[in-house]
Amino acid sequence: MNKRFLAPIASLLLASFAMAEGGTLKIISSLPRTGSSNAQTTTMVNGIKMAIDEVGGQIDGFTLEYEDMDDASPQRGNWDASIEAQNANKAVRDEQVIGYIGTYNSGAAKISMPILNKAGLVMISPGNTAAGLTKPGLGEANEPRIYRPTGKVTYFRVVPADDLQGRVAADWSKELGCKSVYLLDDRELYGKGIADVFEKRSKEIGITILGREGVDSKASNYKALANKIKAANPDLVYYGGTTQTNAGQIAKDLRSVGVEAKFMVPDGCFENAFIEAAGPSNLNGKTYVTFGGLPANQLTGRGAEFCKAYVSKYGTEPEAYALYGYEAARVLLDAIKRAKTKDRPGILAAVAATKDFDGALGRWSFDENGDTTAKILSGQTVENGEFKFAKVLGQ
Amino acid sequence: MAMESQPSMWVDVFMQQLTTGLSNGMIIALIAIGYTMVYGIIELINFAHGDLCTLGSFLALTLVGLLGMDAWTGLPGVGGVVLLLVSCALFCASLNWVIDRVFYRPLRQAPKLTLLVSAIGCSFILVNVALFWGGIPMEVFGGGVAAAAPKDFPALVSDENLLGATAKMSFTMSDLLVVCVTLPLMVALTMLIRFTRLGKAMRAVAQNPTAASLMGIDVDRVIGATFLIGGAIGGFASVIYALYNNTISFQMGYRTGMDAFTAAVLGGIGSMPGAVVGGLLIGVARALSDGYIEARWTNSVVFGILILTLVFRPSGLLGAKLRDKV
Numbered sequence: 001m002n003k004r005f006l007a008p009i010a011s012l013l014l015a016s017f018a019m020a021e022g023g024t025l026k027i028i029s030s031l032p033r034t035g036s037s038n039a040q041t042t043t044m045v046n047g048i049k050m051a052i053d054e055v056g057g058q059i060d061g062f063t064l065e066y067e068d069m070d071d072a073s074p075q076r077g078n079w080d081a082s083i084e085a086q087n088a089n090k091a092v093r094d095e096q097v098i099g100y101i102g103t104y105n106s107g108a109a110k111i112s113m114p115i116l117n118k119a120g121l122v123m124i125s126p127g128n129t130a131a132g133l134t135k136p137g138l139g140e141a142n143e144p145r146i147y148r149p150t151g152k153v154t155y156f157r158v159v160p161a162d163d164l165q166g167r168v169a170a171d172w173s174k175e176l177g178c179k180s181v182y183l184l185d186d187r188e189l190y191g192k193g194i195a196d197v198f199e200k201r202s203k204e205i206g207i208t209i210l211g212r213e214g215v216d217s218k219a220s221n222y223k224a225l226a227n228k229i230k231a232a233n234p235d236l237v238y239y240g241g242t243t244q245t246n247a248g249q250i251a252k253d254l255r256s257v258g259v260e261a262k263f264m265v266p267d268g269c270f271e272n273a274f275i276e277a278a279g280p281s282n283l284n285g286k287t288y289v290t291f292g293g294l295p296a297n298q299l300t301g302r303g304a305e306f307c308k309a310y311v312s313k314y315g316t317e318p319e320a321y322a323l324y325g326y327e328a329a330r331v332l333l334d335a336i337k338r339a340k341t342k343d344r345p346g347i348l349a350a351v352a353a354t355k356d357f358d359g360a361l362g363r364w365s366f367d368e369n370g371d372t373t374a375k376i377l378s379g380q381t382v383e384n385g386e387f388k389f390a391k392v393l394g395q
Numbered sequence: 396m397a398m399e400s401q402p403s404m405w406v407d408v409f410m411q412q413l414t415t416g417l418s419n420g421m422i423i424a425l426i427a428i429g430y431t432m433v434y435g436i437i438e439l440i441n442f443a444h445g446d447l448c449t450l451g452s453f454l455a456l457t458l459v460g461l462l463g464m465d466a467w468t469g470l471p472g473v474g475g476v477v478l479l480l481v482s483c484a485l486f487c488a489s490l491n492w493v494i495d496r497v498f499y500r501p502l503r504q505a506p507k508l509t510l511l512v513s514a515i516g517c518s519f520i521l522v523n524v525a526l527f528w529g530g531i532p533m534e535v536f537g538g539g540v541a542a543a544a545p546k547d548f549p550a551l552v553s554d555e556n557l558l559g560a561t562a563k564m565s566f567t568m569s570d571l572l573v574v575c576v577t578l579p580l581m582v583a584l585t586m587l588i589r590f591t592r593l594g595k596a597m598r599a600v601a602q603n604p605t606a607a608s609l610m611g612i613d614v615d616r617v618i619g620a621t622f623l624i625g626g627a628i629g630g631f632a633s634v635i636y637a638l639y640n641n642t643i644s645f646q647m648g649y650r651t652g653m654d655a656f657t658a659a660v661l662g663g664i665g666s667m668p669g670a671v672v673g674g675l676l677i678g679v680a681r682a683l684s685d686g687y688i689e690a691r692w693t694n695s696v697v698f699g700i701l702i703l704t705l706v707f708r709p710s711g712l713l714g715a716k717l718r719d720k721v
Contacts, residue, residue, distance in 0.1 A: 036545060225690050252642065
């Protein structure tokens, strides 16, 4: 080969080596992007992007790449087990992927947790609250063992679990003067789980349970069920479910047959889509929503900064879970920074070792189950078609 | 519970459940008529029918938004409901006719399975049109931000109890609306099929299309007319559905279609009174199961009834002799 060409080629090669020295680290998020959770998950994805932008898109010479995957299908309008499994398998096969942010729905986590666990790929959830995913003795007998086939903890979450949320919800309803409750759930992992905790706590603190039913979340209306609830005449109706499992229609039908009781729902309904689906007039003044954290306008410090930055960048208020998307990405990036080797085992070890993390929700750590030590929850009401912060719960 | 201790209250609750069940059943029956008419005449299970009704509901919500109808009260309010019924019926009728003309008519001589697959494909297209429709930036669609989210349909018809605010039983304006639209429609339809030339032609084509065409009946025109009528009834049903449930979503056609199809099969597919009986039966069975068994068993109860019926009467409750196609 002619020498004149050799020099530029050599330098080109060298340059490409220098670039490849860092290489690419890929972060995946798997959230329901199709269906009514879209508004919520869009703000979560924005939160993740903001966290990556904050570090300038790279860490120690490694370029960060981010892919926003959808785990919902148009047929369900909600998370879909087969798609979540596909996403997890795709992430595992792609060797550049070093972190998996997701899922939003606890039921979906159940699918991807064992797949990612076998591959030793760290998973950080910004939204799952079902207690059994991490805590022994709170879910089914074989939980959380079945999600950890290797026996190692590879799943972490930045939100407090339902053993807290269901409990404070029951306590709150007692404070509101409710002596009897009618419990409904959507028969999904999350909804049924939180209703179970609510039921258990209600019995402990002396709230009478007038009935407990699993509903068909695709039914066109619930008037017959509402008639039955009206005859039982409870002080409170609690629905363990989400906007996607028809909480809006249930609220609507309770009012349309004239049930006067208060209506309480967990954080799966803490999004504007719930108010939209139910119609504000069916919720105003009688609806109570618990949430495993603080709403955007109650945050202080770093959390408040995030909200300000978010509004100036996207021009809208973030939904409740945007902050958790941001927090999940930040704790992952922090671990990548601290990791001795920038590969799956190294980053997994660094995430597990997270201590006193200076997060948007104050200082917190991951405990041995992979749960956050942050334990601030809040309750909101619906007034004039908007969520209104009522009080801090669980302190 | 208090229910057991007071017999009079027990009766009230039971009657209430029956009312709810009948109202729901009438809506199911209206949609089931669309399935059964088309099956009766070309032996096609028109899977697109439920989704056609979805589009009807979306048109209704669009009109409500465009005309600001949620502010109309009194006589204009009644006029508004009539306007919705008429425009959605016209819309669904023409759309159903177009669907037949474009998707089904070229396949008249093809194997029935081809037609069936074509119907499923058509259903997918309609679902996606509804998804797109929900993304139109109008206030009634929540600004079109989340196209797939369920949409709140304003309560144009009040839920006030017509029996008085203190009455134990409640029969609301929306229950009345369901009855007032469904019953006359069913009577009119029965008359049409029994006593008019078109009805006679429809019955003839249903029995034997070849023989009918030999007698000088324009078979394609009669089939087109069947789709028009079935679509119009679907249009009425879509408005009633929206006004009664107050929520619409692009996916609702799947579920309502499933219920209606079940009703049609239960009553004997191809039989008009069968569709009505099947619809009412399913509506009441659902309400009673929700009320007295447990909501989680409702689907099992409904399909249990269907299976038992088909075991003992394979052609459905009021069905003619069983045909062997699809």
